[in-house]
Amino acid sequence: MLTEKELKEIKALQLLCEKHGGFQLKLNDVMLQNRTENVKEDFFHYEDGQLVGFLGCYGFGNKVEICGMVHPDYRRRAIFSTLLEKGLAESKKRGFKRILLNAPTSSVSAKEFLKTIPCSYTITEYQMKWQKTDLIIDSSVTIRPSLTNNDREAEIQLEVLCFGFAEEEARKYNQELTENSTEQKLIIEVEGKIAGKIRVSEVNGEAWIYGFAVFPELQGKGIGRKALSKVVAMEHEKGLPVFLEVEAKNAHALRLYESVGFRTYHSQDYYTYLK
Incomplete structure (x- = not known):
């Protein structure tokens, strides 16, 4: 289960990334706050005590959705690739039949990264207010x-x-x-x-x-x-x-x-x- 400190660090990094990129990330606050004990679903990368990379896995039946982020000043250092590798390995270990990678529609950096890994566009989901x-x-x-x-x-x-x-x-x-x-x-x-x-x-x-x-x-x-x-x-x-x-x-x-x-x-x- 995530600690209050970890949740605050995730939120702070999310807000920073969203402000820099002009988009919104889907990090499922509700699920982050209600993680199952002893199940590895979240992956962190720290530099000098600061959270600069995070990736979360969110299971729904036989599928898992994966979404993450890296501090703008720490990109192009393979941080996200490393986090994704860990998330994929754990998701396969848990037996999910389908793995979905989530990216904001307007995120240019996410789209460029997705071109480098084996994946195919599946669907768009709209947030409504x-x-x-x-x-x-x-x-x-x-x-x-x-x-x-x-x-x-x-x-x-x-x-x-x-x-x-x-x-x-x-x-x-x-x-x-x-x-x-x-x-x-x-x-x-x-x-x-x-x-x-x-x-x-x-x-x-x-x-x-x-x-x-x-x-x-x-x-x-x-x-x-x-x-x-x-x-x-x-x-x-x-x-x-x-x-x-x-x-x-x-x-x-x-x-x-x-x-x-x-x-x-x-x-x-x-x-x-x-x-």
Whole structure:
């Protein structure tokens, strides 16, 4: 698990790199703050006691996403290559079937580096922020905490049906979230029956929405829009700005989020590592 000192060092380096490059890095603050004990997921490089290089690995079922950074004054010294080599070795050791390398779309240095390693562009993910707008709150959809075994089984099946997890992977992922995450796990109900799920993380004065899914047979009925509107309203009432992420290929989800008031402000490109 990361110490408070390490988390502060990572954040300071991130802010410096982002200011220098004019982009935003996806370092998954929530996951960094809830690391599993005795699992090697983070790699550091120090020079004279200062953190100048960092790489984090973020597992999601059978895939792992890797993102890192190096202080602008310490680049071209093979620091990132060394960190990446360690991250790749550990990811393969842990048995991930797919390794994705994450780079801000506007980062020229990241794109140049990616040309030197065996990888191929896979997809772009957009970060979206909610812009205050009137929300229609519908009482036919209920949002409540996930508490029971039936709730957990529904969450697992939604990971399988909506996100392509194998059932065993979904069970493991759900267990890890339950044990290690501070996120709110919420259930979407319609007429007393489970219709979907959604997670909310409140970190650093921001609310982030993750894992939003509605059972396929219930999609297209407005349930998702009503549920999302309720969750956004809940977080807005707390005074928190609300964010989420969506893949570019998911046009239906993109339209849904835009209809509730979310607007794109940043994007990340993902590359599949080919070795």
